[in-house]
Amino acid sequence: MAVTLLEVEKISKLAKLRFDDTQKNKLQEDMNRILDYVEKINELNLSKVEPAGNINETYNLFRKDEIKQNLKQEEIFKNTFTKSPPFFKVPKVIKK
Amino acid sequence: MKPVPRSLSEIRDLIKEGKITLPNLINSCLENIKSQKDLNAFISVFEKDAMQNAEIVQKKIIGGKAGKLAGLVISVKDVISVKDRLMTCGSKMLSNYTAPYNATAIERILKEDAIIIGKTNCDEFAMGSSNENSYFGAVRNPFDSKRVPGGSSGGSAVSVAAGMCTASLGSDTGGSVRQPASFCGITGLKVTYGRISRYGLTAFASSFDSIGILANDINDTAEILNCISGYDENDITSSKKPVRDYYKEIQKEINPKDIIIGYAKEAFETGIQDEIRETILLKLEELSKRGYRVKEISLPNTDYIIPVYYILTSAECSSNLSRYDGVRYGYRAELEATDGIEEMYTRTRSEGFGEEVKRRIMLGTYVLSSGYYEQYYKKAQKARQLIIKDFGNAFKKADYIITPTTPTTAFKISEKTDNPLEMYMSDILTVSANLAGLPAVSIPAGKDKNGLPVGLQITGKKFDEAGILRLAKYIL
Numbered sequence: 001m002a003v004t005l006l007e008v009e010k011i012s013k014l015a016k017l018r019f020d021d022t023q024k025n026k027l028q029e030d031m032n033r034i035l036d037y038v039e040k041i042n043e044l045n046l047s048k049v050e051p052a053g054n055i056n057e058t059y060n061l062f063r064k065d066e067i068k069q070n071l072k073q074e075e076i077f078k079n080t081f082t083k084s085p086p087f088f089k090v091p092k093v094i095k096k
Numbered sequence: 097m098k099p100v101p102r103s104l105s106e107i108r109d110l111i112k113e114g115k116i117t118l119p120n121l122i123n124s125c126l127e128n129i130k131s132q133k134d135l136n137a138f139i140s141v142f143e144k145d146a147m148q149n150a151e152i153v154q155k156k157i158i159g160g161k162a163g164k165l166a167g168l169v170i171s172v173k174d175v176i177s178v179k180d181r182l183m184t185c186g187s188k189m190l191s192n193y194t195a196p197y198n199a200t201a202i203e204r205i206l207k208e209d210a211i212i213i214g215k216t217n218c219d220e221f222a223m224g225s226s227n228e229n230s231y232f233g234a235v236r237n238p239f240d241s242k243r244v245p246g247g248s249s250g251g252s253a254v255s256v257a258a259g260m261c262t263a264s265l266g267s268d269t270g271g272s273v274r275q276p277a278s279f280c281g282i283t284g285l286k287v288t289y290g291r292i293s294r295y296g297l298t299a300f301a302s303s304f305d306s307i308g309i310l311a312n313d314i315n316d317t318a319e320i321l322n323c324i325s326g327y328d329e330n331d332i333t334s335s336k337k338p339v340r341d342y343y344k345e346i347q348k349e350i351n352p353k354d355i356i357i358g359y360a361k362e363a364f365e366t367g368i369q370d371e372i373r374e375t376i377l378l379k380l381e382e383l384s385k386r387g388y389r390v391k392e393i394s395l396p397n398t399d400y401i402i403p404v405y406y407i408l409t410s411a412e413c414s415s416n417l418s419r420y421d422g423v424r425y426g427y428r429a430e431l432e433a434t435d436g437i438e439e440m441y442t443r444t445r446s447e448g449f450g451e452e453v454k455r456r457i458m459l460g461t462y463v464l465s466s467g468y469y470e471q472y473y474k475k476a477q478k479a480r481q482l483i484i485k486d487f488g489n490a491f492k493k494a495d496y497i498i499t500p501t502t503p504t505t506a507f508k509i510s511e512k513t514d515n516p517l518e519m520y521m522s523d524i525l526t527v528s529a530n531l532a533g534l535p536a537v538s539i540p541a542g543k544d545k546n547g548l549p550v551g552l553q554i555t556g557k558k559f560d561e562a563g564i565l566r567l568a569k570y571i572l
Contacts, residue, residue: 003462015414015461016421016438017454018446030455031462033517038403038472041479051477052484054333055289055303055533056558061332075196079425088423093437 003031097131098124100259103313107167107262111157118154118167118211122146125169125213128259135236135245137254139174140182141214149211156209163209164323168316170205171255171264174215175222176307177296178202185298186220186230186248189420189427189448199296200331201265201307201324208323213261216251220450221417222267222300224248225275225522228513229452236509237279239548243506246276252310253280263311263320269300270405271501271526273308274538278501278551281540283568285309285317286526288559289533290335292321293328301412302333304405304530314539314569318342321561337559345562346569352387355567358494359390362398363525369504371544376500376552379541379571383498393490393497395528397482402520404483405527407463407476413453414460420448455516480531487532491557496567499525501538501551525553535561539568 008028012019019027073085082089100121101107110116129141146169156162172178175185177195179202184190198206206212219229227235227250235250237243238258245254249266253276256264266273268286277284285308292307299305307324311317319342326339359380364373384390422428422444429443449457463472490497503524512519529536534555541552552571556564 007462008458011458011461011465014465015457016441016445017449017457018442019454027455027458030516031459033515034406034459034520035462035472037517038407038476040403041400041407041472041475044397044400044475044479044482046475046478046482049478049481051474052480053477055484056333056335061329063329071196076424078196079193081422081425081428090423091431091435091437091440095436 003028003035097259098127100124100128104168104262104316104319111167118150119147121169122150122211122213125260132258134241135238135254135258136217136233137235137251137258137260138214139184139217139232142212146211146213153209153211163207164319165205165208165210168210168263169213169261170210171213171216171252171261172202173218173249173252173264173266175218175267175298176202176265178212178215181215183215186218186232187448187450188231191231191427193426197296200293200328202296204324205320216255216264218251219248220453221298222248222269222272223413223452223456225519226512227251228509229450231450234509237506239281239506243508244279246279246506248272249310250276253277253282256282256310256312263309263316266308266310267297268306268308268530269304269409270530271523273310274501274526274536274553275523277310278538278549279506281549283311283314283317284538286529286536287325287561288535290333291325291559291561293331293334295328295330299416301409302416303412304409314346314565314572315343318346318565340562342562342565346566348566350566350570356389356391356494357383358393358490358497360393360395360497360499362395363499367503367521368500369544372500372505372550375542375550376498379552380498391494393493395486395490397486400479401483401528401531402524404476404479405531406520407472408480410456410460411464411473414457414464417453417457420445483528484532487534496564497555499553501525501553505544505548505550529555534558535564537564537568539572
């Protein structure tokens with residue numbers, strides 16, 4: 001099943017990425033080439049196979065409910081764009 | 097290039113004999129970094145701190161109070177957090193990001209007096225097999241600078257191979273430690289999933305990622321592993337299985353008759369460079385002459401390894417990398433006053449990520465999207481189960497599996513950049529260990545006619561790092 005240009009646009013919206021027309025065409029070509037190849041898994045009979053979940057055996061891990069030292073606020077905000085503790089400043093969320 | 101000791105034991109001996117000091121050694125490493133700047137192995141170098149720490153550790157060694165890794169000069173792939181240092185992940189997205197804490201593995205090596213010399217270049221967010229996908233430029237192979245060093249831990253492999261440090265910590269999601277180790281003629285270990293805590297390792301594909309060790313000397317690999325493996329409450333997937341003394345274990349004698357080596361014929365079939373096939377088969381023959389039992393085993397689903405790997409890792413990456421949105425840290429696009437938050441997300445991500453990362457996010461979003469989830473993602477998870485079973489069956493017949501690490505030796509820069517699928521195929525022999533969560537090590541096994549290193553890979557049962565390292569030491 002080939003990926004259409006319309007699907008490339010839909011997926012890029014979901015992934016919050018933007019591409020120009022040349023990039024879209026290249027992506028469509030690349031994705032189709034890769035998907036064509038990965039279609040190979042359809043040759044396998046998987047009807048009775050359980051999907052692999054965790055790679056190692058898993059068990060519940062309990063710990064005491066204690067307060068531990070976390071990163072300090074000023075350490076966290078060193079990496080922010082606006083350096084405006086205690087807030088992360090972003091552009092307007094609600095349009096007028 | 098200034099000569100530097102190959103291993104930790106050599107360094108310790110030379111220091112004890114008074115022939116070198118740790119500050120001298122750091123100086124030589126720093127000179128090698130400077131004189132080979134064209135290889136582009138480092139993103140940041142900790143010149144001043146490394147020198148200061150060298151003086152402290154030198155005193156500790158003389159005073160007999162040094163930690164287990166005293167004397168080790170180590171580099172760290174720039175996807176692992178070192179407190180108060182830049183961690184770029186080879187991406188514009190994090191080119192201004194300073195890690196606010198140490199990864200657990202870093203915490204543990206520092207406690208044992210290892211000296212970190214700098215952070216190494218890598219493919220962006222560890223996605224790549226050639227180290228050409230870095231925002232900071234391609235890394236070059238020290239054996240031939242027109243060729244790639246492998247990836248994604250390319251800078252790590254080069255830093256060890258070119259005398260810039262003694263060992264390096266990298267990460268391996270599909271071969272990112274073993275493949276560059278093979279291309280650069282050094283040792284690269286990927287541990288069992290969960291053996292080393294991933295806390296502080298930037299997530300790419302969480303059910304595949306593992307921290308790995310690159311070194312010249314297999315004893316160093318074992319000593320570093322001793323220090324960094326084991327349960328960590330900050331990573332719930334880290335294992336509580338007891339940590340063995342890997343160093344001690346690999347010094348033990350092996351009785352070849354007790355060991356069965358699996359020869360997976362599928363790994364020697366199509367697409368393998370003749371000289372690599374011959375080199376590895378010759379090694380198997382030698383082992384058999386020395387008394388090891390070499391037995392043919394089968395991994396029938398080998399053809400499905402790359403498809404399953406790319407579906408699942410792209411899916412996991414698209415989810416993991418959704419955190420880079422410009423809100424809390426990292427790059428944020430310059431916006432017009434009228435732009436809203438959606439525009440900030442989209443512009444930030446479009447400008448911050450490179451081409452390969454975007455391609456994988458797109459592919460991952462596609463295979464997880466409504467209508468395709470069942471068709472791709474779920475099927476791939478089932479196929480992963482079959483591959484895990486293949487290894488389960490193989491390890492009923494053999495203790496270890498020996499294959500080449502890579503289908504070819506180091507290829508030329510730009511040779512595969514136009515065709516992502518061809519690039520992905522260079523991981524065909526390494527990704528299965530990540531799909532099944534197994535430990536695997538690549539060791540140098542010879543050179544091809546161009547003088548480029550050939551790697552031999554030993555894959556073992558889960559948590560048998562001691563076994564694969566011991567066999568590796570025997571072969572070396």
